[in-house]
Amino acid sequence: MREMLTGGELDVLTGDYLAELTMLILGRDRLKDPTAGYARTFLRQLEECLGLAQERGVRIVANAGGLNPAGLADAVRELAGRLGIPVRVAHVEGDDLTAGHPGSLAAHAYLGGFGIAACLREGADIVVTGRVTDAALVTGPAAAHFGWGPGEYDRLAGAVVAGHVLECGAQATGGNYAFFHEAGKVHEAGKVHEAHAVHESDPAARFRRPGFPLAELHADGTAVITKHPGTGGLVDVGTVTAQLLYETGGARYAGPDVTARLDTIRLTQDGPDRVRVEGVRGEAPPPTLKVGLNRLGGFRNEVTFVLTGLEIERKAALVRDQLETALAAAKSRPAHVDWELARTDHSDARTEETASALLRLVVRDPDQNAVGRALSGAAVELALASYPGFHVLAPPGKGAPYGVFEAAYVDQGAVEHTAVLHDGRRVPVPPADGTLVLRPVDEPPLPDPLPPGPVRRAPLGLVAGARSGDKGSNANIGLWTRTDDAWRWLAHTLTIDRLRELLPETAELPVVRHVLPDLRALNFEIVGILGEGVASQARFDPQAKALGEWLRSRHLDIPEILL
Numbered sequence: 001m002r003e004m005l006t007g008g009e010l011d012v013l014t015g016d017y018l019a020e021l022t023m024l025i026l027g028r029d030r031l032k033d034p035t036a037g038y039a040r041t042f043l044r045q046l047e048e049c050l051g052l053a054q055e056r057g058v059r060i061v062a063n064a065g066g067l068n069p070a071g072l073a074d075a076v077r078e079l080a081g082r083l084g085i086p087v088r089v090a091h092v093e094g095d096d097l098t099a100g101h102p103g104s105l106a107a108h109a110y111l112g113g114f115g116i117a118a119c120l121r122e123g124a125d126i127v128v129t130g131r132v133t134d135a136a137l138v139t140g141p142a143a144a145h146f147g148w149g150p151g152e153y154d155r156l157a158g159a160v161v162a163g164h165v166l167e168c169g170a171q172a173t174g175g176n177y178a179f180f181h182e183a184g185k186v187h188e189a190g191k192v193h194e195a196h197a198v199h200e201s202d203p204a205a206r207f208r209r210p211g212f213p214l215a216e217l218h219a220d221g222t223a224v225i226t227k228h229p230g231t232g233g234l235v236d237v238g239t240v241t242a243q244l245l246y247e248t249g250g251a252r253y254a255g256p257d258v259t260a261r262l263d264t265i266r267l268t269q270d271g272p273d274r275v276r277v278e279g280v281r282g283e284a285p286p287p288t289l290k291v292g293l294n295r296l297g298g299f300r301n302e303v304t305f306v307l308t309g310l311e312i313e314r315k316a317a318l319v320r321d322q323l324e325t326a327l328a329a330a331k332s333r334p335a336h337v338d339w340e341l342a343r344t345d346h347s348d349a350r351t352e353e354t355a356s357a358l359l360r361l362v363v364r365d366p367d368q369n370a371v372g373r374a375l376s377g378a379a380v381e382l383a384l385a386s387y388p389g390f391h392v393l394a395p396p397g398k399g400a401p402y403g404v405f406e407a408a409y410v411d412q413g414a415v416e417h418t419a420v421l422h423d424g425r426r427v428p429v430p431p432a433d434g435t436l437v438l439r440p441v442d443e444p445p446l447p448d449p450l451p452p453g454p455v456r457r458a459p460l461g462l463v464a465g466a467r468s469g470d471k472g473s474n475a476n477i478g479l480w481t482r483t484d485d486a487w488r489w490l491a492h493t494l495t496i497d498r499l500r501e502l503l504p505e506t507a508e509l510p511v512v513r514h515v516l517p518d519l520r521a522l523n524f525e526i527v528g529i530l531g532e533g534v535a536s537q538a539r540f541d542p543q544a545k546a547l548g549e550w551l552r553s554r555h556l557d558i559p560e561i562l563l
Helices: 002-006 020-032 040-056 069-083 114-121 136-146 153-166 203-207 237-244 312-329 373-381 484-493 496-502 547-553
Strands: 012-015 059-062 089-093 106-109 126-129 185-188 191-194 213-217 223-227 252-254 259-261 266-269 275-278 281-283 288-308 336-342 356-365 400-411 418-420 426-428 455-459 465-471 474-480 511-516 521-526 555-559
Touching: 002 040, 012 136, 020 106, 020 288, 020 400, 040 059, 040 069, 059 114, 059 136, 069 089, 069 126, 089 114, 114 126, 114 136, 114 418, 126 136, 136 153, 136 213, 153 213, 153 223, 153 237, 153 252, 153 259, 153 275, 153 281, 237 266, 237 275, 237 465, 237 474, 288 312, 288 373, 312 336, 312 356, 312 373, 356 373, 465 547, 474 547, 484 555, 496 511
Parallel strands: 012 059, 059 126, 089 126
Antiparallel strands: 089 418, 106 288, 185 191, 213 223, 223 275, 252 259, 259 281, 266 275, 288 356, 288 400, 336 356, 418 426, 455 555, 465 474, 474 521, 511 521
16 A cells, blocks of 8 residues: 555555455454454555555545445544544445345445445545445546546446456556566567566566556546556556456456446557557446355365375375275265375475375365364374375364355345445435346457468467456456467367367366457356355365466467467
């Protein structure tokens, strides 16, 4: 927060504190303390920076209110009073639908930006919200500043796209970027040219501490994505494209205020660390709001056996047979038992660690006893009676609760979206006036394929970047290329069938492919790969963050002209 306030010009500082998993954590906090349920880290940051923000005339908009935005607003007022800083604090509420979803720990609708806009128009210095869409933190201030109304879909869609780029902070400025090793270069339309480097003598140094992104918004809905001068990282067409593909699906990106057409976005390099975003078209939002449901799914436990040296497969088979026998003899075998052998071992290894493989056992059950003593006892009692070299990374505990995330939908009019102003007035925020049922976009025509030529077996990642992430039980992988020729090849080569060949975990799952020619990108939605969501930790990579990097590492025949 301090870095953004002191690094350069700023009108509004936003903060995105919520994720699907965060809502579950805050729900558990609220069980222990009814006055809790908001992100306390926001208050700690504000204590240091509130005076700075007031001096510089910067307004602050954050969704740190979580499950208790009114409680956070009161806490901010108390903090401001203690510091002697006069600020006007408002909040947005109406997203909490937990009472209407029995059995949920937290059920919250994703609200749009017009509640935030109402607070800002009435003079709020700080606006805190509960569950709003990530992009609402940008659409709200933009609507307030430019006077946009609910029906100005193209302008709102432009702000949604800018908000989506900003929402994950440094992911737009080179964080988690597929081509981080090319830190000193910018790629645009197939051309490679030297970019302005923060550390000219060591271009890679720019990624040691990327700065945070900011958007210069314009009244017509266009924007420039950039960052404060002198901060690390990189803003180019590639970093912005990567973030645009993150946790999205098809060409229609639906929200409560507008459905943004991702297939209309045009990106151009507008100078060093500046990317212009324009051409975004918007449509009426859908008639329903998404609701995130978090509930306790049961209890889980795990143990990782270390298998060293020779006969790894046989050692794994022995201990697995022993544990399965012990669990079967227990009073209640866990409902879900998952084994995964990671062959991290190397032949003739120079260290014991690199000579070892990891066998991971994860159990889940509604009954804590079924994943507690039954597992820990069986695992520990094998310590002197199993494979040679037996040891585990850590002994299993008594089992811990895990959560389940699900999505539901309610009519826009079923939610009492309310702006609670700094003077206590309550302003109802009406639902969208016009709506449009969401429907898929016809796949655009593909470019002409590359002419035949010599190929070489090589990793996909030499010609394509990727960014992957989670949405409940589903994952997405967005891939893009930096040249037109690479796009011609990728669009025809990476079909759904080829994806399933490269990622065998997806072979039996529904997969949807979306084509975004203006971004030279493909976006794949993989349904059900994450089980019951991140909190259930059903998979080695429960949020699918590295799914795209796995895909980039797979080998296939690539035209030599692209290499």
